[in-house]
Amino acid sequence: MTAPDYSIANRRRSIELGLVIAAGIITAGAYTLASLGKNSVIPPRILPFLGVLLAVLLFAHIAVRRLAHGADSTLLPIAVLLNGLGYVMIARLSERLAGLQTTWTFIAIATFVVVLLFVERVNDLARYQWHFFGAAAVLLLLPMVPGLGFSSGGARIWVNIGPINFQPGEFAKLALALFFAGYLSERGSLIARGTRQWGRFTIPEPRDLLPLVGAWAFSVVVMVGQRDLGSSLLFFTLFVVMVWVATERAGYLALGFALFAGACFAAYHLFDHVQTRVAIWLDPWSRYDGKGYQLAQAMFALGSGGTSGTGLGLGDPTRIPEAKNDFIFAAIGEELGLFGATAILLAFVVIIGAGLRTALRTQRPFEKLLATGLTTILGVQAFIIIGGVIRVVPLTGITLPFVSYGGSSLVANYAILALLIRTSDASARRLGEIPDRPTIRERWEARRARRHEQTPS
Numbered sequence: 001m002t003a004p005d006y007s008i009a010n011r012r013r014s015i016e017l018g019l020v021i022a023a024g025i026i027t028a029g030a031y032t033l034a035s036l037g038k039n040s041v042i043p044p045r046i047l048p049f050l051g052v053l054l055a056v057l058l059f060a061h062i063a064v065r066r067l068a069h070g071a072d073s074t075l076l077p078i079a080v081l082l083n084g085l086g087y088v089m090i091a092r093l094s095e096r097l098a099g100l101q102t103t104w105t106f107i108a109i110a111t112f113v114v115v116l117l118f119v120e121r122v123n124d125l126a127r128y129q130w131h132f133f134g135a136a137a138v139l140l141l142l143p144m145v146p147g148l149g150f151s152s153g154g155a156r157i158w159v160n161i162g163p164i165n166f167q168p169g170e171f172a173k174l175a176l177a178l179f180f181a182g183y184l185s186e187r188g189s190l191i192a193r194g195t196r197q198w199g200r201f202t203i204p205e206p207r208d209l210l211p212l213v214g215a216w217a218f219s220v221v222v223m224v225g226q227r228d229l230g231s232s233l234l235f236f237t238l239f240v241v242m243v244w245v246a247t248e249r250a251g252y253l254a255l256g257f258a259l260f261a262g263a264c265f266a267a268y269h270l271f272d273h274v275q276t277r278v279a280i281w282l283d284p285w286s287r288y289d290g291k292g293y294q295l296a297q298a299m300f301a302l303g304s305g306g307t308s309g310t311g312l313g314l315g316d317p318t319r320i321p322e323a324k325n326d327f328i329f330a331a332i333g334e335e336l337g338l339f340g341a342t343a344i345l346l347a348f349v350v351i352i353g354a355g356l357r358t359a360l361r362t363q364r365p366f367e368k369l370l371a372t373g374l375t376t377i378l379g380v381q382a383f384i385i386i387g388g389v390i391r392v393v394p395l396t397g398i399t400l401p402f403v404s405y406g407g408s409s410l411v412a413n414y415a416i417l418a419l420l421i422r423t424s425d426a427s428a429r430r431l432g433e434i435p436d437r438p439t440i441r442e443r444w445e446a447r448r449a450r451r452h453e454q455t456p457s
Contacts, residue, residue: 037313
């Protein structure tokens with residue numbers, strides 16, 4: 001019997017370290033170029049900036065090295081690269097917002113480390129599935145509470161607590177993914193098999209399907225009520241994809257598409273703002289002096305960027321009112337051109353590929369479903385907002401993961417990243433790529449059990 005090859009995990013961490021340092025250098029270089037283009041001077045604080053940036057990124061890398069040694073080597077570097085390029089563009093738009101984004105980045109990376117530290121076995125989260133749904137329900141309803149929630153951009157999705165404004169829905173999507181993964185890992189086979197005959201179709205027992213459908217319907221209805229169409233679409237897609245993966249039945253995927261088409265038809269005829277979004281999508285130019293202004297400006301920005309871009313600091317992204325969040329991809333496309341925009345798209349493709357590879361490598365149903373769900377959140381979110389900016393789909397207000405301005409989104413996405421890394425590490429342990437040592441909690445419980453056995457009765 002050959003000994004396990006632990007060098008695989010060591011090579012992953014070495015690759016990750018090199019990529020993290022490269023991401024930091026690229027971010028610092030982009031920050032310098034943006035300042036040169038805007039002010040024609042090198043930022044006087046560029047060396048301290050680079051030092052602090054590398055220190056924060058190395059802190060995240062060391063956390064992965066110590067707490068998830070066998071994890072995938074590409075997830076963290078690509079996330080911090082997207083985060084860094086987003087920060088550079090936000091600094092181009094507003095120094096004040098850049099300062100706030102810096103604070104949120106520190107909080108997000110701290111959250112990333114905390115999740116890795118306290119979630120030692122991802123599979124343990126499955127037992128708290130209904131707790132996660134309860135947390136998601138509370139988070140989704142918070143913006144509806146008088147005195148706490150308020151509307152912005154036509155959607156009531158914000159909560160104000162003292163000096164802090166945040167979007168509870170960003171954390172609700174994570175809680176819902178955990179709930180769906182836990183529920184479907186237990187009852188997915190029952191839902192797939194079915195026991196009742198309805199015409200030519202075999203359907204599952206209501207007691208197996210209704211709790212799941214009820215939880216999903218509740219989340220989507222609340223989001224529609226808050227006029228947050230982007231999150232509604234995200235939750236819908238998350239639900240359909242996870243049911244399809246859990247049951248391995250294409251019929252559920254086809255049913256999901258049919259329900260989606262019906263929901264789109266109903267929303268278009270019931271809600272005026274949906275009709276407005278579709279009209280702007282089809283023809284923003286005739287509404288240039290009104291609600292089509294932003295999308296038209298985004299088209300102008302992408303057109304002026306051309307293939308290679310105007311150069312960092314040499315464009316005029318401030319013409320787009322929401323360039324810091326909804327339209328940050330257009331701002332990047334203007335100054336970095338088609339090459340830069342394609343690099344952003346490829347970065348998301350790499351993250352999605354790494355997430356799906358993590359799902360394929362694990363054999364435990366909960367971990368497989370969770371990795372699939374978390375990857376779906378990142379991928380669909382990126383598709384919705386990038387597709388809206390380039391007019392592939394109607395625009396809905398949603399952030400570009402790791403890139404757009406926003407503390408809630410950044411913290412939630414780093415928590416998602418940590419769970420993906422933890423799941424990847426768990427797969428490496430079971431495949432023998434690193435030793436499967438007991439966790440701190442398991443060692444503590446074993447110590448307590450030994451003391452109990454040694455205690456005389």
